[in-house]
Amino acid sequence: MKQNKRPLKGTRRAQNVVPVTIKQLLNSPEEGLKIGDLDVHLVTVVGVIRSVVADSMKVTYLLDDDTGVISVHNWVDADSDEDSPVAVMESNYYRVYGSLRSQAGKRHVTLFKILPLTDLNELTSHILEVTHCTLKSEQMTTADQTAAQSSNERSSVANPNNTFLSNSMVPMCTDDNMMSHSINGMTQKQRVVYHIIKVTYNSSR
Amino acid sequence: MRVNGRHLAQFIGKPVSIIGEVIKVNPNGMSLEISAVDDQRVIVNLTQPLDEPLFGLIEVRGKAHAKNIIVCDHYLVFPPEFQNSFDKTAYNNTIILLHAFANPFSV
Numbered sequence: 001m002k003q004n005k006r007p008l009k010g011t012r013r014a015q016n017v018v019p020v021t022i023k024q025l026l027n028s029p030e031e032g033l034k035i036g037d038l039d040v041h042l043v044t045v046v047g048v049i050r051s052v053v054a055d056s057m058k059v060t061y062l063l064d065d066d067t068g069v070i071s072v073h074n075w076v077d078a079d080s081d082e083d084s085p086v087a088v089m090e091s092n093y094y095r096v097y098g099s100l101r102s103q104a105g106k107r108h109v110t111l112f113k114i115l116p117l118t119d120l121n122e123l124t125s126h127i128l129e130v131t132h133c134t135l136k137s138e139q140m141t142t143a144d145q146t147a148a149q150s151s152n153e154r155s156s157v158a159n160p161n162n163t164f165l166s167n168s169m170v171p172m173c174t175d176d177n178m179m180s181h182s183i184n185g186m187t188q189k190q191r192v193v194y195h196i197i198k199v200t201y202n203s204s205r
Numbered sequence: 206m207r208v209n210g211r212h213l214a215q216f217i218g219k220p221v222s223i224i225g226e227v228i229k230v231n232p233n234g235m236s237l238e239i240s241a242v243d244d245q246r247v248i249v250n251l252t253q254p255l256d257e258p259l260f261g262l263i264e265v266r267g268k269a270h271a272k273n274i275i276v277c278d279h280y281l282v283f284p285p286e287f288q289n290s291f292d293k294t295a296y297n298n299t300i301i302l303l304h305a306f307a308n309p310f311s312v
Contacts, residue, residue: 066206066207119290120224124299127207128299128302188302
């Protein structure tokens, strides 16, 4: 599932599904959610449904993960062509795929897909994916800056960093970044420590 | 904030979320005892009496009251299939990781 994208400097049309927390969605600036350097449109959240309100045009769910609550709109139009819509029950965990929208200053998510959690380990792995995403994008941002500073214009340097997000649905360890990110064996904590050491070393030169 | 049994002491008065297995239910229906993922016993006090018997894996959300007491606003019961497949070690480590960072979720 690895896509070989030619990297564009700076922003890039986001086609990746990014795991996020509701807090990140609520705190995102008006222009749209950014993780590190990249725009994020398609997100996945795992949370508990607090309420279900149906009206003629849409069904609104209140989705609550531990970091915040957000409304999710499921626009009802030609729903009949799908297989029977998922029964959404309150006080149950669901995984939501959707797109972040802003309406009258308030944020909400337009739903693309909602699925019940099949396994509680999905919750664990979602938390880990979000954390990984945040930290990795910080790492990428710093790495990109370092690459820009040095006169090294090899696109292969930036390339592995940008292909990261195209794998966002795939476990991260398949990445083979050339720029010293061959740290597939490192745990989260080790990567963070490594990153800190690297940044400190670079800034003290 | 997601916590484990041993973190309750640090979060007294703050909203927390904890997952554990029901050990016993108080006959008056106002409190129950759960065993958190790190095998610590936590007492859960409810604001409304239970209307159904609870057993299995549950998640409790509420305020931490004391080292091992939570006052519960909401709880949700997981279906029994979750209990069998749930990897406690992984969840435990995830929580430890969450607490290791100052701001794990925000950019």
